[in-house]
Every structure is written in C-alpha cells, then in structure tokens.
Amino acid sequence: MNAVPELAIRWEWEAAPSVKAPEHRATWARIEIVVDSDHVTLVEDQESGSSRRSIYCPLYPLAEWAAYNWWLLRADARPARSVDMRGPEHYDSRQFRRHSLRGIGDGFLWPNLVIIPEGEHKRLIWQRDRFPTPGKPIRFLADGEAFLDRESVERELISVISAVLTRLAEQGVTDTSLEKEWAGVQSADPDEIEFCLAAARLGLDPYSEAEPYQHLIMRAAAELRGNLLGDFLDAVEPARMGQALDWIGGARSEIGRAPEAEAEAARVLREEIRRSQAAPGNWSWEKGWNQAREVRRILGLADQEVFDLSSYMNSVDRPTADRGLQAIGGSPGDSGPLAVIEPGRPASSRRFTLSRALWHYLWESEPLFLVTTAYTERQKVERAFAAELLAPAHGIGELLSVPPEIAIQDDLDGIAAHFQVSPMVIKHQLDNQLLVS
Template identity: 35%
Template sequence: MTLRFRWDWESAPGVRLAEVAATWCRLSIDLDDASATLVEQRDGSGGPRRSIDVSAYPLAEYLAVNWWRMSVPAHLQSDHGVRFAGAGSGFAWPDLTLRNDHGLMWVTLRSRDKAPESVRFLTRAEAVLDAGATLEAVAGFIDATVRRLDDEGVKGTLLQEEWAAIQQADTAERDFCLVAAAWGQDPYDTPSDVAQLMLGAERRIGSAELLADLARAVPLGQLAESADWLLEASGAEAPRRLEIPPLGPLDWSSAAGVAPWKIGYQRARRLRHLLGLEPTAEAPIDDLLTVGQTVSRAPLNIDALVQADGESSLSVVVGAGTSATAKRFASARVIGRHGLAPVRGLSLLTRATQYTERAERAFAAELLAPADGIAELLDGDYSEDALQRAAQHFGVNPMLVQHQVENQVAA
C-alpha cells in the first residue's frame, strides 16, 4: 500500500493571497484504493467525489514545517503524529495522520464531518507503509507546490524558505534536526541550552539515531547521564555472527488493524519451528546472539542496547543489576526485533508501548515460554506452585507464565 497525491492546478479568480491563488487545485489523496479525499456535500447534494477544491499551499507549508517530525523514526510517547487536519487556513482537510516509528509509517484515516465545513469526509482506514516511500510522496507534493509558486512568480513565502532550508541541510544539520524533532523541539528554534545539551550528547555517543531513540525512554534532563551509559554499553560487547535462521520478510502492510501480540506470537512460533524446538524445550538464547552487561545500571526505562548489522550479527547489552530472567527476556526481545524487521547499527530496548515494542514483547514471551508448552506442563493446574514450576522450567519470570496463561492458554 502506498500514499499518493494527485493535483490539477486551477485558476482562482477573486482569491487575494498570492500564494493561495497560485496553488489553487483539485487535490486527491489516496491510500491505494482508499480515498482520503472522498467527500460529499454536507447537505447531501451532488453525490460523492474523490477530490477537494483547495489551495495546496497551506497543506504543503504544514507538511514542510513538520518534515523533521515525520522523518524521525523515534518520538516522545506524547507525540501522536502529524495530522493533516492541522493545516487549517480555513480549508477542509482529511483527518489523515502519519506517524513514523522505526522505519514504518503508521497511517490513520478517520471520517470527518465538522461544521461549518461544507463537506464531510467519508473514508476510514488504517495502514502500515514504508516510511521512506511515504516521505518521498510527501516530498513530491511539497516540491510541486514550491515549483508552482516559482512558476507563478510568487517569492519569499514561509514554505519556500522552510523547504529550501530542509533540502540544503548538510549531514550535521540534518542529524541535529532529527534529534531535536525526536525530543519534541522545533529544529529551527531550539533553546540554546537544549541545543548544546543535545550536541554534547551526540558528540559523545557518535550516533544521532541512538540519541533520537532515547526520546522514547528518558526525560531531557537525564540526557547527559544516559549518554554516559550508552558510551559504556556500546563498547561492552562486539556482535558475533548470527546463528538465527532467517524467518523471511514480514508484510507489515497486513498488520494494520491486527493486534501487535498476534504478529509477535506468529513470528516466535515460526522461529521455534525452524530451530526444531519442542513445545516444552527451553530456547537456547545464549547460542543465538551475544549478550553483555555493563558495570553501571541502565537509565530508567531502558532495558538494553542493541547492536546489529542487518542479517549478519546481533548483540544485546543490559545494565548492572539485571536479573537472569530479565536478561533472557531482553535478549529474546532483541531476537524479536531482528525477526520482525532486521535493523542495522545501534538502537534501544525501551519500556515504551508503541506497536513494535508490544510485538517484540509478545515475540519474547512466546519464544521463551510458548503457550503450547505451558499448557502441556500445567495440564490444567493453574495454581501458584504450578506456575512457579513452569517458570523455572523455561527460565523466565513467573509473571511471564501468568500472562501467557491469561492471554493464550486459558483465554
């Protein structure tokens, strides 16, 4: 599934603002066969149509201003994405929201009927798209709007200035903008003390992506001390060659509307099958990846640092004081991350609760203590002692077994 913009430029006699008049168009936005701009008049006249008559300028400006938010693959938990309806300027826009999460673009489209707008939007949809392809589609729409302004002799608009700054950014500027956006800051108006804090942390750990990932887990005030731990963890263990059989690509487009734990359970069962594990067999976690531990404790809400090289190597580093069962669970989550969407470089296991984190946790639970194996061991006995014995058998926390019983075995 892909996001597509289509437009036909039209004249706009009587429109006074030059940038609005120059970019007047009939606009359609689609998610494959689902039309985000399927509308009908609120009075029901004229029947439905798949386009809206608007100026492209307000939406293009809004998307350019929020470009770095859309581009960064990590966000504060409070960031719910870029909502097209926020473009405003007196136009009716579809209630379409884009949220980038670890390279996947989660798209939500809601129907909308809001007075005093003259039209109601009819379509509801959910989709999971490739973030890169989605950003290309958005960039194409912004580019076309900027070119239209140039062709019509309109100069000096905020859109033109913003888009030029984005396109002319060098690597260092781009890295800073992505980090600032991850932490909920305006990249072009970040307070100087916050900017210095971010730049200092990035110089120390040498990874803008990792620094952005921290936004999912720790408050800004703990950025410096978190960077200390990351620096220690990144030198703790070198990843070794993977011994995990390939699970095959996951079609994330089919995940829209599917509970994350179902995806996690399915992938974990496939891995256990490929490893030849019986339902009651303990998963050989230490044989599948490198596991390390730091001398100092990990920052609050961070469970581990992940080092990966796509399909080649994988390691996990936990903090001091991590129990044996927590270390196994973190390791299984890392294997889950690899099995859901292989990653490269450094990333964090956090206690965030976005879709991918929940899928990873479900994967880890099913890999370590599969529901079929628990059912076989318990044989209908759900007493506390029986759950404890099953937990010891699989080398996991009893709460994990309890959750598996509640969510799968006895559900």
C-alpha cells in the same frame, strides 16, 4: 493489507478569484489523497448528503505543513506510542498535530491522516469524522491504516512542495514562508542534517526547540554509536539526557566488569542461530515471531513449554535515569549477555524486558544495546520476539479450552500464569495471531 501500498496526492488547479490570500488563490485545487486504492479524501457533503472522493481547497497549506515539519516527518517516531495506546482520535497534542494533516488548519478541514516514521516504513493512519465539524461543509468518511515505503512517501511530499512552488512562481507570488522554509531545508549540509534528524528523534523541532539541548545532542553523538544512539534518541526525555548518558556510562562499566561463564548457553545458541537459514519475514512483527520460533526450534522446546530465561540472560539491578530507558545490556569480551535493569518491576514484566534484551544479543552484533519504551520498527521486532519466545501463539491455542474468539479474561490469566508472562502478552498474541485470518 497490500504488501507495497503507495501514497498518491493528486490535484487539478482551479480558478478561485474571490479568495483573498494570494498563495491560496494561486494554488486552489481539487485534491485527492489516495493510499493504494483507498481514498483518504472520501467526503460527505453536509448540505446535499452526497459523497465525493476529493476536496476543494488550496494546496499551499499542505505543502507548507510538510516543509515546516519535514525533519519530524522523517525521524520522529514518538507519536506511535500514543497511537498504539489510545488511537489518533483521542490524541490532540502539539506533537501529534505535527504528524497529522488535521493539524494543517488555515481555516480548511483536512483529513485526519497521520504520518509516523518507523524505520524503513512510514505508518499512515486515517480516520473518519464520526460527527460533523461545526461550520464545515464536509465530513470525512474513510478509515484505514498502511505501512508504506519511507522514501516513496517522502518523494510524494516533495512533489507537492515542488509543484506548489512552481505554481506560485508562475502566478507571480513570491517571498512566501514556504519558499524560505524549504530553501533552508534544501541547503542544509551533512552535519546540519545529522543534527536535525537527531533533534527530530527527540521530538523537537530542530529550528525552534532544539537549541537548549544542542550540547547534549552532541555529547550523545560523541558517546554513543549506531543503533544505541538511535534507540537512545527515540526514547529519552530531552531534559534528562545528561543523567541518562551518565547512567549508560555507569552501566557500561558494570557490564565490562561482569564475570564470564554463566551464560555459556547463550553463546552456543547465538552460534547456532548464525548457522541457521530461518526466513525473517516481511514486517517487523513477523520477523520477531519467526526469530523466536527459530530459537525454540533450535532448543527443541514444545509450544507449551516454558522458556527458562535464566539460562541465557544474566541481570543486575540498577535504577534507570529515565523512564523511557528500561534496560541496557551487553556482553563483556567473550562472555554471555548481561542486562542492567530497573529494580522492583513485576516478575512478568522483568521477564519480558530481559527477553527483549536477549533478542539484541542473539540477532545483532553491537556490544551494547538499549531496551526502551519506543515503538520504532526495531523495538516492534523485539516485542514480537519476546512475546513469541515466552508464550508461543500455537501453545496458547493448545492451552485454551475454548475457541480464541470466545476466550475471556479468566482464560487469559490462567495461560499467562503458565507461561510466567502478563495477561497483556497473552491478549496481544491472541489478537495479533490467533484471531487474524
């Protein structure tokens, strides 16, 4: 994967006198969408069987889609959970279509290109059409995935919107829904922008869906700050925001009353980490792996050695108010970290969640933090850290009695029992490190 791929949307205006809709007729074009050197718009013509790298349709629907979904494309990372679990070809909800060009519609077949914001990057996934779409003359042939710079993708979408508005004005087509929607986005003041981004992180359209939750969004912004607020918005169900904020308030008090001393080892470890010069890596998962390796290096742990989490993280059980919020943690005063976690979880799952909480304490300075089900960039760092801390890839490789490529479930189960993690953690380590050249 190229470290810095770019999105390019190119077009050449074409005459289309027989097209009825004026905004479509004015913006008819030959369109290419390219990610680095991969042509997302590589298609097969069903009638001739030949292939080409462009599609012929109006550019207006793409610009209108980008404008209407602008805030969601900037801040809504929630579809990442479903993409990671099942893949975009299996996911067809309204929320997903807001992030996919296939959801543009307007009678034209667009590529199955998904755009999901994840921190400083946007994740782009595009998939070919396995079967022809009834009534459509083309079939998309390209597959791929890339992480692109967030701002560069947004600039490219803005350039499409601006070019379409300019073309419409030149052709005498005015008062379109695109013109009105984009004017509203551009005229938003700082407070409105903050609200729109918060609503989008909840998976809500700020203009049509967020009003019933406005007071809860404002309450969250008043009670939570920084990454705590962002992680909350990325994971909580909008309808449960009130109960979830009450739960955070209660847990905050419990953490504040926690006795000192027991996690002295965690404080010492954090001081050692702050003096270290470990390179974090370019991508979220690399950062997490490298940070975990640094912890094990400082502690002098061999790759096969089991990490004693109880020496570094204390916990108390308390039912959570929302399934997206798995734990809340912090460190009262100068004491070590304490996590409030949902009771009744399997020991391996609990161990993984508490290891994610430990990442916050060791690598961030905020006094209160959440562990959630979100798949944002920061949450990916947490997960990679926990996996490598508890079950190092090198240790898994040493314990395997067969080459990684022919390992079976029984092999993974035995290693999972050794490291006291779930077999899924071992499989992820196998897939993401040992089987990647």
